[in-house]
Amino acid sequence: MSKMNNDAGMPIALTLDPGVYYRCTCGQSESLPFCDGHHQDGEFSPIRFEVKEREKVYLCSCGKTENQPFCDGSCGVDLP
Ligand code: FES
Numbered sequence: 001m002s003k004m005n006n007d008a009g010m011p012i013a014l015t016l017d018p019g020v021y022y023r024c025t026c027g028q029s030e031s032l033p034f035c036d037g038h039h040q041d042g043e044f045s046p047i048r049f050e051v052k053e054r055e056k057v058y059l060c061s062c063g064k065t066e067n068q069p070f071c072d073g074s075c076g077v078d079l080p
Contacts, residue, residue, distance in 0.1 A: 011058035011071035022046035023069035033059050
């Protein structure tokens with residue numbers, strides 16, 4: 001189960017450098033959309049993902065995607 005920040009209900013477009021990232025799912029992070037450890041007293045766990053080369057990613061913020069943490073268009077947005 002995940003609790004996304006779905007205020008906008010649209011993907012969050014970010015250009016990320018190679019590395020390992022953790023997508024916040026509890027909504028309590030002060031570094032959204034990334035985890036900062038606030039989930040530790042709750043039921044949520046961050047979603048780990050890796051970026052192999054610098055690229056633009058679209059992180060889901062609506063919670064409907066079946067490809068967490070990435071938007072799959074279930075929100076109705078046409079991805080480029
Ligand atoms: S933002 Fe959730 S599927 Fe697009």
